Amino acid sequence: MKLFNTLTRQVEEFVPIKKGKVGIYSCGPTVYLSSHIGHMRTYVGNDILKRTLYLSGYKVKHVMNITDVGHLTSDADTGEDKVEKTAKETGKSAWDIAKFYEEQFFSFTDALNIPRPDIVCKATDHIREQIDLIKKLEEKGFTYKTYDGIYFDTIKFPNYGVLTGGKHGIKAGVRIKMGEKKNPTDFALWKFSPKDEKRQMEWESPWGIGFPGWHIECSAMSMKYLGETFDIHTGGVDHIPVHHTNEITQSEAATGKPFVRYWIHFEFLMLDEKKMSKSLGNIYTVDNVTQKGFDPLALRYLFLTAHYKDPLNFTWESLGAAQSALQNLKSLIVNIKSSQRTAPSEEKSEKVEKYRDDFTQAVNDDLNTPRALAVLWEMMKSNIPSEDKYDLALAFDEILGLNLWKISTAKIQVSSNIKILMDKREKLRKEGKFEEADEIRKKIEDGGWRIEDNESGAVVKKKT
Numbered sequence: 001m002k003l004f005n006t007l008t009r010q011v012e013e014f015v016p017i018k019k020g021k022v023g024i025y026s027c028g029p030t031v032y033l034s035s036h037i038g039h040m041r042t043y044v045g046n047d048i049l050k051r052t053l054y055l056s057g058y059k060v061k062h063v064m065n066i067t068d069v070g071h072l073t074s075d076a077d078t079g080e081d082k083v084e085k086t087a088k089e090t091g092k093s094a095w096d097i098a099k100f101y102e103e104q105f106f107s108f109t110d111a112l113n114i115p116r117p118d119i120v121c122k123a124t125d126h127i128r129e130q131i132d133l134i135k136k137l138e139e140k141g142f143t144y145k146t147y148d149g150i151y152f153d154t155i156k157f158p159n160y161g162v163l164t165g166g167k168h169g170i171k172a173g174v175r176i177k178m179g180e181k182k183n184p185t186d187f188a189l190w191k192f193s194p195k196d197e198k199r200q201m202e203w204e205s206p207w208g209i210g211f212p213g214w215h216i217e218c219s220a221m222s223m224k225y226l227g228e229t230f231d232i233h234t235g236g237v238d239h240i241p242v243h244h245t246n247e248i249t250q251s252e253a254a255t256g257k258p259f260v261r262y263w264i265h266f267e268f269l270m271l272d273e274k275k276m277s278k279s280l281g282n283i284y285t286v287d288n289v290t291q292k293g294f295d296p297l298a299l300r301y302l303f304l305t306a307h308y309k310d311p312l313n314f315t316w317e318s319l320g321a322a323q324s325a326l327q328n329l330k331s332l333i334v335n336i337k338s339s340q341r342t343a344p345s346e347e348k349s350e351k352v353e354k355y356r357d358d359f360t361q362a363v364n365d366d367l368n369t370p371r372a373l374a375v376l377w378e379m380m381k382s383n384i385p386s387e388d389k390y391d392l393a394l395a396f397d398e399i400l401g402l403n404l405w406k407i408s409t410a411k412i413q414v415s416s417n418i419k420i421l422m423d424k425r426e427k428l429r430k431e432g433k434f435e436e437a438d439e440i441r442k443k444i445e446d447g448g449w450r451i452e453d454n455e456s457g458a459v460v461k462k463k464t
Contacts, residue, residue, distance in 0.1 A: 001056050001364045003232075004309060006240060006263040007163060011366055014262065016231050022058045023226040024050065025260075026117065027218060027235035027243070030067040031101035032082040036283035037299060037314065038269035038276035040112060042236045044300055044401075045266040045308045045367070047114045049234065051399045052363045063225045064117040068098035068124050069201045070191070071214045075242045077149070077188040078179075081211070084200060094200040098124075108286040111296040113401045119225050123217040127203050130212040130220040134189045134205075136254045146180035149191040150207050152246070155183050157253050163245050163263065187246045188213035215246040219259075223251065233260040237267055270313040284314075292316065293417030297402055298323035304369040304400060324448035326402065329380070333393060333407045336386040348384045352392065355379040359396050372399065418449060425451075426458060 073079030302322035362371035
């Protein structure tokens, strides 16, 4: 299995620390607002990685954090705590805000058929571990105190910025206000509570009442559950210059050991060629997807059509095309599941194994899901026996996660957006607006359906 390692900036053969076992840590959500579908692309990517490792015979231990404290509105260690800010705006407690958005997050990942991590750890449940890690850094001389907190002195860590190709790649002077910091790239390990304001989330520490910095939580929790050096760390590409860079710095400074062997980063989901983000306000959630009548697994299918290292532009039209492709795939599954068995041949048996090998090679080649999907479609349209197609489709779906095994030979359900179009067309026909009704027909047909008009009304059927 080969993976692109951000640390070395090249595709490498994956070799775990312990034979047959893999430890993965994934940066989870900051639970102050709804996670959007751009975030979901990363979590689907995590899932594909895990499924591919399982295919290769590894036993995987997956850990993911929940950031419910310490993530400020600025990466420069300034601004309000995001969870506390939402609490003030809504009149709810910070704890209730965090709980609500955590539960919502998992409802979204469930809808996308993403199994939950083996360990989900909240920052607020691991304050002691974070304080202990900061104390270790203090004992080794890497920290200093300012008016608002305890900071890491990055000038004392020669390897700072290795994930970005060097310290200067971070453009520190552009993004950070100095204040009492010694260096522009120094970052907060512990922040003091404001003297004129009582926070909802704050704890006693050797340095004063306050709360942990955003970066320290991931180092403390990942090393608690996976050890001081572990195999894989994942996250979005936006974490590379600050969050993951600081994780490496504080972890290796504390232990004197390499922190992570392989860093896997997933590219942005774009909307109108712009990054989808809460700060820009150009976001959609899984709820928005279902409210428009789309199957959440169509969104998963759309993510699979692009390599995880390539930006993917989201439109409702592209999601519609993904849904049509998924429905067509389901129709083919229904057809082959109900087909009569055919006699195998040596030639067709060789094709079956070739498809299996091609698919395995695709996903093992840096999680190449577009190629894996192409192999699936090529196989489904081939002349190999139906039972082999069915078995291969389900085997491939162990990686793709489209729930093809759930499809029965019963009639495939018409999605709600198609039903809405059908009702609109029927209304136009009754009003004698036949040209407009024909335009609706074209939209339905473009979605992979065909309409049959009869005396009792219109019937829509899936194209096969």
